[in-house]
Amino acid sequence: MSQIDLDTLRQSWQNLKIEVDRVSEQNRRLTERIFNNQAKSVRDYVMRRYRMLCIIGAVYTPLMPILCDRQLHFGLIPLILISLFFPISVLINGSVLYKCSKIHPTEMTMKEMLIAFTDLKIHRSRCRIFGYILSLPLLVLLLYHMYWIDSSMFYAGCIGGVIGAILGIRMDLKVSREIREMRRSLAEELEE
Secondary structure (H helix, E strand, O other), rough: OHHHHHHHHHHHHHHHHHHHHHHHEEEEEEEHHHHHHHHHHHHHHHHHHHHHHHHHHHHHHHHHHHHHHHHHOOOHHHHHHHHHHHHHHHHHHHHHHHHOOOOOHHHHHHHHHHHHHHHHHHHHHHHHHHHHHHHHHHHHHHHHHHHHHHHHHHHHHHHHHHHHHHHHHHHHHHHHHHHHHHHHHHHHHHHH
16 A cells, blocks of 8 residues: 555544544534433423422411311311421422422533432432321321211212322322433433
8 A cells, every 4th residue: 555545544534533523522412402301391390290289288378277277176286287287298399399490401411410310309209208297197187077077078088088199199100200210311321
């Protein structure tokens, strides 16, 4: 081979390497943009759900004590427990909403997003456990008082509790699935 052939081959190789590097960089930027959009979508979905829960809790904070005192004639202790339940639920759901608002996909690396979504998942799990510990005894107390007031009220409360539980569990499972899928996608991308 002559020197000219080697120089031509070397130049072709350099041009090819530059083109591969350019395409590789474009792919990396495109992948980041896709993950940023996906992360933003998941974050916005979770935020909408928890914002709704905060609003519901805020609305019921003044209504439930009035209803339980005037309509159900609860005693002082059940009335205090119900009066505290909804503000506490607003704080719990607000804390998840706050964690979500700290996720900024366009400003974070994929590793930072993975850490943030993992932290969100752990925080949601803790809040869920605390919420169950708080709400189940209160639900039993509420149904107990409804039973002694009127059996039809008790059955209506049971039906409402079952419907509420089904809707809540469905929403919780969807939120959990969205966060899990986002974490899995980020982890897979970081492994590559």
